[in-house]
Amino acid sequence: MLRFGCVSCGSLLVMDCGTSLCRCGVCGVQQPVPVTLNPEMLALYNLACDAQRDGGFHACRSYCETILSVFPESACVHWLAVLAEYGVEYIRTPQSKKPAIESGYLNVMRVSDSMHYLAAMDHADADMEVFLEKNASLIEQQQKVLYDAAVNAPMYDVFLSCSSDFVRDSEREDHLAAMRIFKKLVKNGFRVYMRGVCGETDEASVFSALHSAKVMFVIGNTASVFFENSVRNDWSRFIQLSQSASRGKLYVLHEGFSNEVLPDELSLYPSYSYLNHAALSAVLQEAVTCIKTAGTTDELRDRNDIFIANAVAEQYNVAARMRAKDEQRGELFANLCEQERKAQTKEEFASIAEGFLRISGYKDSRQRAERCQRRVTQLHYEKLAEEETLRLAAENKKAVEQAEKDERESGTFADRNRQRLVIAGALFAFFATAAAVVLLLTQIVLPYAHYYDAKKQMLAGKTEEALSVFEELGDFLNSEEYAQKIENAQLNPEPTMPFALR
Numbered sequence: 436m437l438r439f440g441c442v443s444c445g446s447l448l449v450m451d452c453g454t455s456l457c458r459c460g461v462c463g464v465q466q467p468v469p470v471t472l473n474p475e476m477l478a479l480y481n482l483a484c485d486a487q488r489d490g491g492f493h494a495c496r497s498y499c500e501t502i503l504s505v506f507p508e509s510a511c512v513h514w515l516a517v518l519a520e521y522g523v524e525y526i527r528t529p530q531s532k533k534p535a536i537e538s539g540y541l542n543v544m545r546v547s548d549s550m551h552y553l554a555a556m557d558h559a560d561a562d563m564e565v566f567l568e569k570n571a572s573l574i575e576q577q578q579k580v581l582y583d584a585a586v587n588a589p590m591y592d593v594f595l596s597c598s599s600d601f602v603r604d605s606e607r608e609d610h611l612a613a614m615r616i617f618k619k620l621v622k623n624g625f626r627v628y629m630r631g632v633c634g635e636t637d638e639a640s641v642f643s644a645l646h647s648a649k650v651m652f653v654i655g656n657t658a659s660v661f662f663e664n665s666v667r668n669d670w671s672r673f674i675q676l677s678q679s680a681s682r683g684k685l686y687v688l689h690e691g692f693s694n695e696v697l698p699d700e701l702s703l704y705p706s707y708s709y710l711n712h713a714a715l716s717a718v719l720q721e722a723v724t725c726i727k728t729a730g731t732t733d734e735l736r737d738r739n740d741i742f743i744a745n746a747v748a749e750q751y752n753v754a755a756r757m758r759a760k761d762e763q764r765g766e767l768f769a770n771l772c773e774q775e776r777k778a779q780t781k782e783e784f785a786s787i788a789e790g791f792l793r794i795s796g797y798k799d800s801r802q803r804a805e806r807c808q809r810r811v812t813q814l815h816y817e818k819l820a821e822e823e824t825l826r827l828a829a830e831n832k833k834a835v836e837q838a839e840k841d842e843r844e845s846g847t848f849a850d851r852n853r854q855r856l857v858i859a860g861a862l863f864a865f866f867a868t869a870a871a872v873v874l875l876l877t878q879i880v881l882p883y884a885h886y887y888d889a890k891k892q893m894l895a896g897k898t899e900e901a902l903s904v905f906e907e908l909g910d911f912l913n914s915e916e917y918a919q920k921i922e923n924a925q926l927n928p929e930p931t932m933p934f935a936l937r
Contacts, residue, residue, distance in 0.1 A: 440481045442466050442515065443525035443534050445488060455510075455563045463533035464525055467511035467563055476502050483515055488524070491664040492540065493671040495519040499551075510563055513555035520549060521574050522638075522668075536570060538577040541585060541642040543676070545578070546571040561792050561801075581638055588635075588643035592726050593620055594651040595629040596669040598660045609656035612688065612709035616652060619719060625726060630665070645673050649729040650722045654688045654709065658696040661687075670701060684725050686718055764797045771800075775807060781814040805900055809888075813881055824869045831865040834858075882911045893917065898925065 437450050443464040450457045450468050458465045469480050483498035499516040502509065517523075522540025527533070546552050555567055597613045613629065620627045628634040628644035651673045655661050661670075670685065677683030687697065687706035694702040707714045771790045778784050784807045791804035838858050889904035902921045908914035 437468060437470065437477070439469055439477055440484050442484045442487065442518070445485065455560050456566055462525070462527075465566065467514055467559075467566070469509060469511040471506050471509050472502065472512075476505055480512060480515070483512075483519075487515065487519055489664060490524070491667070492519040492522050493667045494664070507554075508558045510555040510558040510567075513551040513558070514567060516551040517546065517549055517555065517571075517574075520551065521546065521578070523574060536573055536577075538574045538581070539638055540672070541578065541581045541638060546574050561794075564793075581642070584637070584639035585643050588639045590626070590647035591628040591634070591644045592625040592647075592649055593627045593722070594644050594648040594669070594673060595627060595632075595654070596651065596666050597629075597654040598663060598666065607656055608690065609654050609660070609688075609709065612715075613652070613654045616654075616688075616715075616719065620723075623723065625723075645669070646676050648673070649683060649726045651683065651685045652688055652722075653685065653701070656690050658689075658692065661689075661697055661701055667698065674700065684722070686722065688715070688718075761797075764794045767794055768797055768800060772803070775803065778807075778810075781811050781818065784808075784810045784814065802900060802903065806903075809885065809904075812884065816881055827865050827869055831861055834861050882908055886912060886914060889914075889917070893921065 437448075439448055439450075440446065441448055441459040441462060441464065443459060443466070444462040446459055446461040448457060448459060455468055455470060456465060457468050469477060472480055479498050479502050483495045483502070486492070486494040486498065496516055496519045499512050499519065502512045503516070506512065518536075520540070521538045521542050523536050523538050525534035526537045527535075552567070552571060556564060559567060595613055595617055597609060598607075614632075617627050617629050617632065621633075628640075628648065630636055630641075634640055634644060651670065653661065653666065653670045655666065660666055673683060673685060677685070685704045687694075687701060687704055688709045689706060690710060691708035694706055697706070707718050709715055767790065771787055774783070774790075775787050778787060788804045788807035788811065791800040791807065794800045835858055838861075885904050886908060889901045889908070892898075892904070893901035898921050902918055905914040905918035905921070
């Protein structure tokens, strides 16, 4: 049994390792189950979920990368990394009975092209694939809304990031240094974004500021400031956008402590003490030169508008993509049905069953897959019977040859008669044994296997599949009685009572 926290509300979930999806009994959110993780990695997964719920999306991604370095085939962890990439939170609205996903970050990459989403799809089973496609579609729809809002959002030359309690504790030295930098840059005609001072705090405005800014200053009086969720999300997103656009310069300003206490990614960038006024003046002069070299904000607006418009046009026709997906499934379903009709060998039926499982959410693909798997089992036993028959035939042939040899060597009539009797007895034993083996496999072993498989499906609630098998078994044991019970239960459902107790 697995014990892990709900990605939405943090409630403890205890699940069977045999399922890939579960639903939280407290908040009702459906989510993947981390079935492949060991206890150590499961603890990291819970920390990643905690960070994601608290808005620490960069920390969540870091935990996920650590887990994936050990378990790269965990579809559940890949999906959690996708939620962090797009700033997804579970929000309860007045219209919804349970929390729904809400994407809070704009991302220049569409969900279907995300490395983690593609990896999750590669390692997901059929049920999880349907879950991933549905939620990815919702995220992309929300991303389109954010992109549309970002088109007209203001643009900036500089992004200033500091502690989130700026307004409450404005007398702190790092906040005073941030205000001095802000005023000096504004005085020189530059547009500066500083949360709580200048600029809206909605995602469209933050994304526009991060994407258009040529320079970012990250300011903190202690190392813990650079680990705060809001600050960490700011500089990590700026680094990502700067790398994708091959531009942008980042400066770290603090009270003069060592870079070793900074986050690993941030320690790679130049850092200075804001208490050293000479060094701070040199940094500001360098930043001004960088901004002028990159061009003014107005010159970049057309480029930014084109970037956003192209991103919207390229990636967010969700309905068309889903229709194309359904058409592909329909074509594959038709091809598999035709292959099933013509299939003869165990290998062919096994391949067809795998194909139906990949599209198990389409029409009756799951039932067809189970039918092909039963056919694989039947052919397997038939092949075993054939191999046993050939083996007995070879042994009989060897016995006959040995008997004939003995007959030739004996030279007496009585010996020849005895040998003939031995041969006849061997032939009779061979054919009797072969007939018994075939009868045992076809009349007892296979029906019993199908009978008990149908009972398991019935107890698991898969009544349609169980009914199909019981009807195929006919009057074997009490198959007709179970088939009648299932039909009666379907006509008169009693959802509060387990099927086995009806």
